[in-house]
Amino acid sequence: MQSLKDMGLETSTETREDFVNFKINPSVVVYPRNEKEVVKVVRYAYENRIPIVPWGAGTSLTGAVSCEGCILLDMKHMSNILEINDVDWYVRTQPGVNLEFLNKKLMEKGFFLPPDPASFFLCSVGGAVANSSGGMRGVKYGTFRDWVLSLRVVLPTGEVVQVGEPFRKNRAGYDLVHLFTGSEGTLGVITEIWFRIIPLPKEKMIPIVSFMPDLDSTAGVIQEMRKSGILPEIAEYIDSEVIMALNTQLNAELRESKGGLLMLRVEEHDLEKIKEILGKWHGDVSILNDEEWERLYSLRAQSAIALKAMAKEMYVEDIVVPVSRLMEAVKRLKELERKYQVKMPVIAHIGDGNLHPNILLKDKEIADELFHEVGMIAVELGGSVSGEHGIGVQKAKLMGIQVKRHGGMKVLEIMKGIKDLVDPRGIMNPGKYVELAYNIMKQERNE
Amino acid sequence: MQSLKDMGLETSTETREDFVNFKINPSVVVYPRNEKEVVKVVRYAYENRIPIVPWGAGTSLTGAVSCEGCILLDMKHMSNILEINDVDWYVRTQPGVNLEFLNKKLMEKGFFLPPDPASFFLCSVGGAVANSSGGMRGVKYGTFRDWVLSLRVVLPTGEVVQVGEPFRKNRAGYDLVHLFTGSEGTLGVITEIWFRIIPLPKEKMIPIVSFMPDLDSTAGVIQEMRKSGILPEIAEYIDSEVIMALNTQLNAELRESKGGLLMLRVEEHDLEKIKEILGKWHGDVSILNDEEWERLYSLRAQSAIALKAMAKEMYVEDIVVPVSRLMEAVKRLKELERKYQVKMPVIAHIGDGNLHPNILLKDKEIADELFHEVGMIAVELGGSVSGEHGIGVQKAKLMGIQVKRHGGMKVLEIMKGIKDLVDPRGIMNPGKYVELAYNIMKQERNE
Structure with missing residues (x-):
């Protein structure tokens, strides 16, 4: 991947493990500094049909960021909080921000972002969105999917879009924010997030x-x-x-x-x-x-x-x-x-x-x-x-069984159809999650 | 449509208007009594490529249920509350139930479903989900999309699926519940709904x-x-x-x-x-x-x-x-x-x-x-x-402009792609909403 380096991108060739020891053996790690650099890398991967895997803080528990020979996109440099808006009640942030750090900044202004996965002191907010993580306050406040208002995403084709709007009430079209939240890096690379925030509770x-x-x-x-x-x-x-x-x-x-x-x-x-x-x-x-x-x-x-x-x-x-x-x-x-x-x-x-x-x-x-x-x-x-x-590689078969039994094989087909629609060359975090669950269940049916 | 009558279905040929005087001139109105009958009608429409429009209580404000020559599917007979579960905190209901009636029944057990569109005393819960309606309590509790846990849907191909699960925490695949909520009858016919419910507030x-x-x-x-x-x-x-x-x-x-x-x-x-x-x-x-x-x-x-x-x-x-x-x-x-x-x-x-x-x-x-x-x-x-x-026909152009400017033309393309994926013959409530917004913007680009 000399050419990525030649584009002026910061790269390395280190290998990694996630929290439960899934192996990450990328052919190259790229550390983009901004959205433009993300676009460069994704276009390169698209043109050359190379798998690409976004990496937040590596706290996945399901092999969702495991890879062999991929381009690993480490988002650690994109770690700025861009705006805390105390009238519209949102925070706009880059994906590499640490969740605990973000909440400290919010609390200084009397607000918070409720979901608190046990990895809150380690994880990146981008990873938490990709995984639609939960946490201890989930019983009252739900999971991350209840708190994402809007996302900027570099699609697997290199095109940049924004889904959702930075406020709560919006009926302009099918709900794609919830589709990208919890998509485990299989539909694109998140480059900016608007989270809904609320005032710290006043009740004792x-x-x-x-x-x-x-x-x-x-x-x-x-x-x-x-x-x-x-x-x-x-x-x-x-x-x-x-x-x-x-x-x-x-x-x-x-x-x-x-x-x-x-x-x-x-x-x-x-x-x-x-x-x-x-x-x-x-x-x-x-x-x-x-x-x-x-x-x-x-x-x-x-x-x-x-x-x-x-x-x-x-x-x-x-x-x-x-x-x-x-x-x-x-x-x-x-x-x-x-x-x-x-x-x-x-x-x-x-x-x-x-x-x-x-x-x-x-x-x-x-x-x-x-x-x-x-x-x-x-x-x-x-x-x-x-x-x-989430599902990653570890739970793909179980997910396939669950969705087929509770929802119908057709539900898996629709999910897989959406994956193919958004990622026509199948380069974004391939071989996992929806795609893998669908393939396993399809194979079982054919046997 | 003699053949629909011959299938033992209840039919009529009346015309209607919605709340803001959009015309509904169906070639036939069908009143299904259960999901099986819905499947019969949708299959018939699919095979014969006839537009089909689901009708709740007709309180749409955007022409979302207007039609000329369609099969109008009036859901008024499917109006049973199927289960109120005070441990799992959900209500399972058919789509034709009146919203005010549902909330009265819930309140008798100490619960409620927060969204309260101004039409609450008229509207059906199926319509409220299809429209992802809001209301006066929205500032605190959000809109219907925050309260739908799971849906049974007869797809435009006549296949029956269930999306989501009847509890809040679920990471098994892409989020399709939010996709169908607010889809304005363009992705299928809702036949059963699980709403999340919560206890009536105790604070004064x-x-x-x-x-x-x-x-x-x-x-x-x-x-x-x-x-x-x-x-x-x-x-x-x-x-x-x-x-x-x-x-x-x-x-x-x-x-x-x-x-x-x-x-x-x-x-x-x-x-x-x-x-x-x-x-x-x-x-x-x-x-x-x-x-x-x-x-x-x-x-x-x-x-x-x-x-x-x-x-x-x-x-x-x-x-x-x-x-x-x-x-x-x-x-x-x-x-x-x-x-x-x-x-x-x-x-x-x-x-x-x-x-x-x-x-x-x-x-x-x-x-x-x-x-x-x-x-x-x-x-x-x-x-x-x-x-x-919602959007219906009335706001399709405005929606197209909004999504293109704030999100990108590609977002409209993805929405349209999802419509084509789920409704390959384009029979479900056609010529409106996402499809219409996409077509208008595409035409403008070509001009």
């Missing part, structure tokens, strides 16, 4: 920790809160294995708890009812001060890192089940643990039915089989194989 | 009415509220002409006000600050009791009906401008009134920059010219030609 929120007898009773608590019309800001669960990992790896000094712990942040007027529900399900409840809460929130965000430190490699599951079926999901996870004679430590955004059972890898073949079976629990209970981590 | 909300010196100062109030980080539940404006129409047509007995009135519903802790802002802009403020508020809310919903009763025909504009540019928009609207020597009574969801200047028709040619110029204000101020009423 009460942080609670409750040590639970087991995950089953935690599911019971969540279901009863729902029936009582209570929407917490945060409802997170970690089990005893995760607590142990935090204690041994990060000196967390958390109280050991056979049944794990549930952390809640709730509105003051819901507090009495919540205490009543927790009591009924034998939770041991404490109200935290702000400092204790911040510490627990930070530990929760590092849970996966602590777990991973205990194994050489780890698969992070990300299934969603309807809240009404949480107990069945828990039962079936326990059955799998018995069947495979393994422990799957569970981290969960329990408030929205989003479970992360983690598989610490010893035997890869068995792990792959188990991974698939966990995903099938979601499919069979009417849930989803991914709530917030 | 304070209803306020403020008589304003003019629309300009009302814009000032909204901008200052934004800067102060205040998000009202409702922020609506009607001008003096609208007040007069309500008084003469509906005996509203509202106090006449040269500058119109601003109605707000706000959280208690914001009240003092809001009073201060209103005072600064010379608003004459009263706090209402619940009964007074309900009456005003209902009158506000009927404003367009009252206005329309004063003219034979009326064009309802629906422009959005960024809140930061509201004052420029107001100035330019006044200039147009002077230029054309007409009054355009303004109804506005002022809180989100969504203005409805209404053009009472005398001379159609002049009205068309004025309509276009109002739309261009939105385009030029970086806004949108439609916030919630």
Whole structure:
């Protein structure tokens, strides 16, 4: 790729790994400084039919940025916040900005961008949009797809477009903003983002920790809160294995708890009812001060890192089940643990039915089989194989099965048709996600 | 269309008009009783290449359901609420259900579906989804596209699919739910909807009415509220002409006000600050009791009906401008009134920059010219030609101009490509919206 260097672009030839050890072996890494340079690279890739993969901060958990011989587009230089607008309530930013940094800047002005993936202190906002990431506040505020107003995108043909408008109410045409959000770099390269922002909440929120007898009773608590019309800001669960990992790896000094712990942040007027529900399900409840809460929130965000430190490699599951079926999901996870004679430590955004059972890898073949079976629990209970981590290469087959069963093969065909429409030469992050899911299911049908 | 009758389908041959007098002259009206019957009709239309137009309650304001010689699919028999789930927080419903009826049923269980278009007492939920409608609570809760979890759709080929999943967190593939929401019946026939629902708010909300010196100062109030980080539940404006129409047509007995009135519903802790802002802009403020508020809310919903009763025909504009540019928009609207020597009574969801200047028709040619110029204000101020009423035939050219200027011609090409992908024979509500906008802009380019 001498020619990219000759165009005046900054390049290197380093290899990388993502957070779960998928390999990235590009033929060249390019570090564009602005949109024009992105266009140059994409045109070059288009003309020469070379795969191109955008890279934010490499925190993908599904192999979404893995590649062999691609042009890797590292967006780290495009990391400016361009405008914080306190009247129109948006922030306009380049994709390489770190999410925690962005939120600090917003908070200085009394605003915030709610989604907070556990990788918030590492990830780039471009990656979070490409992945439509979620986080702990998701139960109240949704995921990134609820917060993107508009995107500038360099399409796989090198053309530059803007989808959406930088305000909320817009009916001019089919909704393409939501199509590009969560497209995992398969439809183009994001070069600018307008996020909707909102004022920091004024209500006093009460942080609670409750040590639970087991995950089953935690599911019971969540279901009863729902029936009582209570929407917490945060409802997170970690089990005893995760607590142990935090204690041994990060000196967390958390109280050991056979049944794990549930952390809640709730509105003051819901507090009495919540205490009543927790009591009924034998939770041991404490109200935290702000400092204790911040510490627990930070530990929760590092849970996966602590777990991973205990194994050489780890698969992070990300299934969603309807809240009404949480107990069945828990039962079936326990059955799998018995069947495979393994422990799957569970981290969960329990408030929205989003479970992360983690598989610490010893035997890869068995792990792959188990991974698939966990995903099938979601499919069979009417849930989803991914709530917030996305599909990449790792979950393409499971996604194919889910979409075919719940939506119909035709839905996969439409998705694949859109991919072909926007990326006619198939160069943008190829061989993954929608394209891979479609190809797997098509092949199965032909067999 | 004898053959449709022979299939055992209920049919008629009546003609209709929508709310703004677009003509609907179908060759046959079919009243399907279930999804299977919808499939029968669509397959027949597909095989015989006959245009097919879904009809909810006919409250379209843009000619979105107008047709000449089509099969009109009247969904009135498919009007059952199928399930209200108080754990998973969704309602599953058929498209023909009346929105007000649905919300009454939800409220009995302590829940609601926030978007409240002014036609809420008339419209069908299927139409509201097809149109991605907004409403008075939009400033806080967004529009219908923020509340649709999943849709069953009979595609233009007669195939049945489900897009999305009946819960919020789902990353299995490109987001097609948002693509079908707001597709104005051009991508298929909606046969089942899962809406996200939430508990009725527990906070005490304070209803306020403020008589304003003019629309300009009302814009000032909204901008200052934004800067102060205040998000009202409702922020609506009607001008003096609208007040007069309500008084003469509906005996509203509202106090006449040269500058119109601003109605707000706000959280208690914001009240003092809001009073201060209103005072600064010379608003004459009263706090209402619940009964007074309900009456005003209902009158506000009927404003367009009252206005329309004063003219034979009326064009309802629906422009959005960024809140930061509201004052420029107001100035330019006044200039147009002077230029054309007409009054355009303004109804506005002022809180989100969504203005409805209404053009009472005398001379159609002049009205068309004025309509276009109002739309261009939105385009030029970086806004949108439609916030919630959609495009239909009426705003297709304006939409084309907006999308081309703000997003690029390529965006229209992608939208048109999606239409062709999903509707290869071009039979679903043809000649409107995306297709029409694309064709107009393409022709202009070729000229």
